[in-house]
Amino acid sequence: MTVGELVAMPHLGLRLHSGAGGLGRTVTWTHTSELPEPWPWVSAGDLLMTNGMSMPTEASEQVHLVEELDRVGACGLALAEQMYCPPLTPEMAAASDRLGFPVLRVAYPTPFVTISRAVGESTLVEQSRRVAGTERLYEALRAAASGERDRAYTAPAIAKELGCPVFVCDRVSGAAYHPGDQSPPPAAREAVRRAAEGSLRVGLPSVQAATGEIVFIVPVPTCPTAVLVAVQPDGRPINTILLPHAATIVALELWHTHQALDDDRRALADLAVRVISGRSDEHRIRRELAARGLDVSHCVLAAASSPDPDRVAELHVSLWRRRVPHAVAVRASIAHVLLPGDDASLARLTDSLGRGGRVGISRPLGRVARGPDADRESAWAMGIAERTGESLVRYGVATAWSGIADLTDARAVVEQWLGPLLRDDEEHGGELVDTLRAFLDNQRSWQRSASALNVHRQTVLYRIHKVERLLGSDLSETATIAHIWLALEARDLLSGAGSAVPG
Numbered sequence: 001m002t003v004g005e006l007v008a009m010p011h012l013g014l015r016l017h018s019g020a021g022g023l024g025r026t027v028t029w030t031h032t033s034e035l036p037e038p039w040p041w042v043s044a045g046d047l048l049m050t051n052g053m054s055m056p057t058e059a060s061e062q063v064h065l066v067e068e069l070d071r072v073g074a075c076g077l078a079l080a081e082q083m084y085c086p087p088l089t090p091e092m093a094a095a096s097d098r099l100g101f102p103v104l105r106v107a108y109p110t111p112f113v114t115i116s117r118a119v120g121e122s123t124l125v126e127q128s129r130r131v132a133g134t135e136r137l138y139e140a141l142r143a144a145a146s147g148e149r150d151r152a153y154t155a156p157a158i159a160k161e162l163g164c165p166v167f168v169c170d171r172v173s174g175a176a177y178h179p180g181d182q183s184p185p186p187a188a189r190e191a192v193r194r195a196a197e198g199s200l201r202v203g204l205p206s207v208q209a210a211t212g213e214i215v216f217i218v219p220v221p222t223c224p225t226a227v228l229v230a231v232q233p234d235g236r237p238i239n240t241i242l243l244p245h246a247a248t249i250v251a252l253e254l255w256h257t258h259q260a261l262d263d264d265r266r267a268l269a270d271l272a273v274r275v276i277s278g279r280s281d282e283h284r285i286r287r288e289l290a291a292r293g294l295d296v297s298h299c300v301l302a303a304a305s306s307p308d309p310d311r312v313a314e315l316h317v318s319l320w321r322r323r324v325p326h327a328v329a330v331r332a333s334i335a336h337v338l339l340p341g342d343d344a345s346l347a348r349l350t351d352s353l354g355r356g357g358r359v360g361i362s363r364p365l366g367r368v369a370r371g372p373d374a375d376r377e378s379a380w381a382m383g384i385a386e387r388t389g390e391s392l393v394r395y396g397v398a399t400a401w402s403g404i405a406d407l408t409d410a411r412a413v414v415e416q417w418l419g420p421l422l423r424d425d426e427e428h429g430g431e432l433v434d435t436l437r438a439f440l441d442n443q444r445s446w447q448r449s450a451s452a453l454n455v456h457r458q459t460v461l462y463r464i465h466k467v468e469r470l471l472g473s474d475l476s477e478t479a480t481i482a483h484i485w486l487a488l489e490a491r492d493l494l495s496g497a498g499s500a501v502p503g
Contacts, residue, residue, distance in 0.1 A: 001027050001122040003047070003076050003102045012115055013107030014078065018093035021100030025075040028240075030116040037068075043240050044073030044206065044214060044232065047119070049112045052085020062092035066101055071208045073232070076102035078115070083108070155181075158246045164230050164238050168220070168250055170321070171227045172196045178257070179323045188229050191215035195227075218243050221251040223258075225314075258317065265316040265328065268292065272329035272338050275371040276301070285368045289338075293325035300341035301362040301371070303378040305334055305386070306353040318352035334382075336375065338365075350391050358385040359392040387489070417487035420470040432470075435463040437488055440481065 004023030007014045016023070028045030035041065036054040048069060056062055069077055079085045088103070096103045106115070159166045167184040168177045174189030174196075176182065184192075187209035194207055195217045206216045214232040228247045232238050271288055274280040286296055306312050312335050319326045319337075324345045327338040339345050341364055350359055360382025362374035377395035385393040414422075421432045435453060439460065442448035450457040464475060473480045 001119060003027055003104075006047075006115070006118065007104065009118060012118060013110040014104050014115070015107070017079075017088065017096075017103040017105050019076070019096035019100055019102040021097065022076065022102045025100075025102065027075050027119050027122075030112070030119050032112055039065075039068040039072050039074070042069060042072055042074045044216075044238070045240070046074050047076050047078055047115070048074055049078040049080070049106070049115065050085075051080045051083040053083075055079070055085050057086045059089040059091040062089050063095040066092055066095045066099065066103070070099045070101040072206050073214050074101075076104055078104040078106050080106045080110075080112075081108045158249065161242055162230055162238050162246065164233055166231075166246065167229045168254075169227050169229050171219070171225055174229075177226045177254075177321065179321055184229060185231070187211045187213055188215055188231055192217055192227060192229060216240065216243060218247045220247050220254065223251055223254045226250070226254060261317055261320055268316070268327040269329040272327040272336055275327070275338055275365075275368055276329070276336060276375045278369055278371040280368060282368045289327070292327065294327065294338060294340070296365050296368055298340055298342075299338055299365045300346075301365060301374040301378045302337040302339060302346070302349060303334055303360045303375075303382040304337055304349065304353055305358050305382065307356040308354055309333060311352065311354050311357065315352055319349065322348040322352065324348050334379075336378070346392060357391060358382055360385055361392065361394045363395055383492075411490075413483075413487050413490045417471070417484050418491060421467060424466075424470060430463075432463055432467055433488075433491075435460060436467050436484065439464055439475075440485055440488070444475070 002023060003025050006012065006027055007016055007023070026045055027047050029043070029047070030049055031038075031042055031046045032049045033041060034050055034053045036056070038048060038050070042048055056065065066077070079088075093103070095101075106112070155166065155168075165185075167188060168181065169175060169184055169188070169192050170177055171192065174184060174192030176184060191207040191209050192215075206214050209215050209231075216230040216232065216238070218228040218230070220226040220228055228243070228250050230238060230243060230246075271285070271292070274285060275289075289296055289299075304312070304315070311318070312330060312333060315330075315335050315337070316326065316328045319328070319339070324339055329336045337349060339349060341361070346359070346361065350357060353359065360378045360380065362377035362381070365371065365374050381393040381395040385391065418433060421436065424430055425432050431453075435449070438452045439449045442452055446457050446460050450460045453460065468475055471480075471484075473484075475481060475484075
């Protein structure tokens, strides 16, 4: 049924106020709302009916209402007469005529349910078609799940039933979710990015692309990182009732995919652990890694962290989607990743961790036997990244923060400035190094240091004087303090990297 056919039914008491150019618009359903901004809750083809209780009085706001309803694809606006609606402005009528968006008046006392019933009765045949279409969608999924068809068959089935292009996209970037899928058109990707700037609401949010198409963006159940995108071509209405069913089918497919990825992740995690341990047969590991697209000669080990634990837990999925060969083992919230050492792969790893992610990169692995050393190198580099706030640090590159490039440099600094203290602590069960750290952390305040260590102030005085005697240095000199602070930081980094601390 079109808007014009609805107006032509005399018992409904409808008359056209403006927007005659849109009388050919199809009415798929009716919706009632008294919200001041109803357009987020209206779908394409809906006729919005209102008593006008929240209808704005200002001309500019009435024009904005018409433009937004037209943008989301509503077929028209019906306003009850002799109720609460303020006078309609000439500017609103002009906008309605310009857009071809029908604005109707509903004669008093016609109940809205009468209009809804007329629309519902006119769509009985269409509803039967929708039920049949839904059955065909689930039959496509059944065939794919049973092995009768490849799972990729369901995407064309969804597109055929909806009569428009459909894509499964990353909910933030709009890129294709599956690495083998066709890339969505620029208009669809831009619409997803615009929708992601706010939070996707429950329902069927739609965005009008710059090219004029209406893009429907449907969250995929159980997969918060994906959305189903349907592009309505040439203004022709699509069967939006099928969209939630299509999203459910996509969710089931992605669940199967993620299950397969999880099985693969366990096998790859075992490979990564065997490389890190360095206790596996060189040739066998090389063959297994090569079968996964990883060449040991050009791989690096990365230690990666993120403030979002889900990013670490799902890192294998993110790298799969970005087509990066990898083996990931997660230990104590740190991902240990074997991957190619090229800049593109490392950039994708960093991107997968999100804002605040930190990555430390080892030197090229070269051979499997170097796995334990590479693991320590990556942990060291990640420690530097966490202290400097850099997203990625390569091992062996000296930073402005410390000037220390690698583990060898760090051990030398620790030995030079802390070696005598560490040996004295070991021989006498003392706490000179811990006292020195507390003393510097508390800006060389005797009392605050004593409180931090839960000892008497005189004890701190005795220990610090002993530190100065063993080191042959004066802790009142800035240069000495700088060297000792750097040595303490290097010691912490060595401990974090699982490397032996001199002493």
